[in-house]
Amino acid sequence: MVKNKQPEKPQSNSKDPWALEEDIHLTIEDLINEEPFNVTSDDTGESVSIGTRVPSTMYRRLVEIRETPGGPYQINSDVMRDAIYLGMRILQLRYKKKDWQIDRKLSSVIDASGAFDRINSQVSDLCKNLEKLKSAEDTEHAVAHLDEFLKEVSNLSENWRKTTFVKILKKRGIITELLSQCSITSREVLR
Numbered sequence: 001m002v003k004n005k006q007p008e009k010p011q012s013n014s015k016d017p018w019a020l021e022e023d024i025h026l027t028i029e030d031l032i033n034e035e036p037f038n039v040t041s042d043d044t045g046e047s048v049s050i051g052t053r054v055p056s057t058m059y060r061r062l063v064e065i066r067e068t069p070g071g072p073y074q075i076n077s078d079v080m081r082d083a084i085y086l087g088m089r090i091l092q093l094r095y096k097k098k099d100w101q102i103d104r105k106l107s108s109v110i111d112a113s114g115a116f117d118r119i120n121s122q123v124s125d126l127c128k129n130l131e132k133l134k135s136a137e138d139t140e141h142a143v144a145h146l147d148e149f150l151k152e153v154s155n156l157s158e159n160w161r162k163t164t165f166v167k168i169l170k171k172r173g174i175i176t177e178l179l180s181q182c183s184i185t186s187r188e189v190l191r
Helices: 028-033 056-066 076-113 115-135 139-154 159-170 173-179 184-189
Strands: none
Touching: 028 076, 056 076, 076 115, 115 139, 115 159, 115 173, 139 159, 139 173, 139 184, 159 173
């Protein structure tokens, strides 16, 4: 005689099937290929009943899915449980993505807040190199490098960065010494 066997409760040391945070790298294809979610209680045997109203077209879809020949669903609740589980996992991915976007924006703000230091450092490096060239009596190359640098500064799309470069460059003695030998376009950048 065969007895109806009750589904086994998950062991307390098993992975919690609702541990959605671990599913960050899932794709839609992964979700489609997964076995249907059929866990009706947590690892302590607890469960709750939830309910909601849905349009009749959605209900008809639910029934069609349950009645699919060879399908894994026995009752409408099986379809709903799997749909809720998949939906929750997609929502989790959506909100983690939002967190990542926020993290990326925060990094961008941090990066932008250090822009002045980077600009100042770049100008300092340029000035050191120009002074070395000038002291080596290679003013021609120093002027050519300054022309190229000022050309790139003039091409900056962000006005704040362009203005900051100009302010810092104007304060450097080597720049003012070499500027008169630069092209008219370069001199216009520092006006």
